[in-house]
Amino acid sequence: MNTIEQKGMYAEFPRCGKEHARSTHYCAGCGHGIVNKLVAEACAELGLQDRTIFVDPVGCGVFTYYYWDAAHISAAHGRASAAATGAARARPDAVTIAYQGDGDLGAIGFNNAFQAASRGEKFGCIFINNSLYGMTGGQMAPTTLEGERTTTTPFGRDPELTGHPLHVCEVFNQLKAPVYIARVSVADTARIMQAKRAIRKVFEIQRDRKGYALLEILAPCPTNFGLDPLRAAEFCKNEMEREFPLSVFRDRTQDAGAAAEAPEQSPLLAVKPVPRAASCAELFAAPAGSEAPAAENDPSVPERRFKFAGYGGQGILSLGICVAEAARLERRHSLWFPSYGPEQRGGSASCSVVVSGTPIGSPAVEHPDVLVCMNRPSYERFAGDVNPGGTIMLDESAGDVPPPPDGVKLLRIPAIRMAEEFGVPKAANTMMLAALRKYKVSGLSDESLETALAASFRKKPQLADKNRELLRMAEDRMPD
Ligand SMILES: Cc1ncc(C[n+]2csc(CCOP(=O)(O)OP(=O)(O)O)c2C)c(N)n1
Structure with missing residues (x-):
């Protein structure tokens, strides 16, 4: 019997056959652990558990299907946005949420995520940026900071050799379709509360079928940073935020869903808009x-x-x-x-x-x-x-x-x-x-x-x- 209130979570996490287990697999101070709790709470508080399909990544977030009490699809590495596209189209009545790391979304799966955002697919993407590949031992990711030491940049990331950090929100913000794009952090309590509100917003946008939403969450990874949890959070707050400022890049939730008035067509455009074939x-x-x-x-x-x-x-x-x-x-x-x-x-x-x-x-x-x-x-x-x-x-x-x-x-x-x-x-x-x-x-x-x-x-x-x-x-x- 579980005495701790765990909104949106299973009462027990029987991973690896361990009965009555209640601890997650996350390391102490890992941002995923905090975000997992916020996501579960938002989903449950909005009464969406029975309508939600989570698309789980390959990465440290892979085991969310042991924790979040809702429907799950496990996608191949980098393919969560592609799988979420399918889920959201097949089940328009559902709330579809892709959960992806920065290696998963920013590297191997970038095009999938970007194209889904460009098409304005109706799902929310929760994107955990811990500045490296966590699950596989801390290799450099596209989001790794200049000078940051990882197992594949042991002397610090050198932009001459390995390029500059990728700003996913800013890149996606060039697209027409997304309804909501924001970056938050879970590096301290005030930020966690702000992150919670943003996560709720992602769910609400999906509940109301408004369109695509991207929420980037800066998250500490103490194990791979080689720092204790407090210093890892400081690194996240000071260094990561300098490169990745927290911001609401776009919030079109007020306009979304309202029928847009068709702009008058330029006579230079020879191609007439063709009604989309429904089936x-x-x-x-x-x-x-x-x-x-x-x-x-x-x-x-x-x-x-x-x-x-x-x-x-x-x-x-x-x-x-x-x-x-x-x-x-x-x-x-x-x-x-x-x-x-x-x-x-x-x-x-x-x-x-x-x-x-x-x-x-x-x-x-x-x-x-x-x-x-x-x-x-x-x-x-x-x-x-x-x-x-x-x-x-x-x-x-x-x-x-x-x-x-x-x-x-x-x-x-x-x-x-x-x-x-x-x-x-x-x-x-x-x-x-x-x-x-x-x-x-x-x-x-x-x-x-x-x-x-x-x-x-x-x-x-x-x-x-x-x-x-x-x-x-x-x-x-x-x-x-
Ligand atoms: C096609 C494929 N390539 C590589 C891997 C190995 N792999 C598993 S998780 C992972 C990195 C995950 O990093 P990230 O997305 O940043 O998530 P994190 O673990 O940091 O949360 C990689 C490269 C894989 N499973 N499949």
């Missing part, structure tokens, strides 16, 4: 009258994973889109995810499609239930990955191939030959679609597959009718 639905609009509303949840519909592979130019990506679109027309959740070789044509191309009655976690398909291969290399590459009980549809031009894995059905489809016989060699993908319909492999209705095919030619209506006809002819001729 695959707009990029791939179905013919009038057949628009499907948003997906409906139906847990009885299991997830089905498809992989389509062939050479670039064989229409394999469009075939995948057709299946994804057919699923959308049936109000399923569906995702289409392309993978291109470097070549425009002739190189390999593949795409994944996931169809499900419930929201889909990832568009990546490593183990498909249905594999469609237009050529032999695709079969050799992907056949071994197909789930037992799955089906492979292989164009017969692939010739003799090794048998499929146990429990996987192999169907040989004369798609390329039939398209040539019909005098439309480019329509081999439509022949494959016909096979998908004929052999009932997709789990989707004949009507939606046909509507989706027609929709894919909406800009060339004559081809829509032709392909519809080809689809039916191919299906009739396909062996039973």
Whole structure:
């Protein structure tokens, strides 16, 4: 039973299997420890624990998932802002907070963080600047002060050799999108109180969906500074603040969220602003009258994973889109995810499609239930990955191939030959679609597959009718 009030924290931190543990892994006087407490308190006091997704870094802050009682995602080193982008987009109802060190954000992950800020992603980034790589033993980071001794700058950082300290807030402050950018410190009590208010602000901005917020927090690292906690805090206050002044660089929380008035466009600008495509639905609009509303949840519909592979130019990506679109027309959740070789044509191309009655976690398909291969290399590459009980549809031009894995059905489809016989060699993908319909492999209705095919030619209506006809002819001729 925990008698100490720990707002926002788990009652116990059972790291390394230690039961009833209540101490964190942080060294005495470490700024992370203070910030961890402030973050947990702010989250709990604002009543946001059940809505918060923390994205944890690789660095000394990695173990926050043992401490903060909320949802967590662990990102690879430097990728917390990228993972937070995904989380915030997938769960707009959540409060997403990336937590990153200065090596993590300022070095390996700088571009990820910078681009996310530039796009104005709706998450808050809490950025711990302790002026070095703490977890790995105190190497120089981009934020290391001139003259500061680290394990990789044992004689002090020399700007001639290793450059000048990177001012992350000041750099990000050049961007248009961020709503809030500030630098605080946790080097003494007054600063800690100020930091707490700023952390609350980051949460409030996310709670109110106002936009991107960056909060840099100067933090002592006694162990790697080689100083006791008090002197480490003094170093943070005196030396670090001289290089990194505390400031609110930007606070646009009052304006954010209000609809900005569109400025009058200069006649010199030839490009008209294009409305942003909200979804695959707009990029791939179905013919009038057949628009499907948003997906409906139906847990009885299991997830089905498809992989389509062939050479670039064989229409394999469009075939995948057709299946994804057919699923959308049936109000399923569906995702289409392309993978291109470097070549425009002739190189390999593949795409994944996931169809499900419930929201889909990832568009990546490593183990498909249905594999469609237009050529032999695709079969050799992907056949071994197909789930037992799955089906492979292989164009017969692939010739003799090794048998499929146990429990996987192999169907040989004369798609390329039939398209040539019909005098439309480019329509081999439509022949494959016909096979998908004929052999009932997709789990989707004949009507939606046909509507989706027609929709894919909406800009060339004559081809829509032709392909519809080809689809039916191919299906009739396909062996039973
Ligand atoms: C791709 C990759 N490169 C390097 C590492 C090693 N690594 C782990 S933590 C870390 C530095 C973390 O430093 P910082 O982000 O400043 O956080 P701190 O530990 O100081 O809080 C490094 C380089 C890694 N885990 N993964």
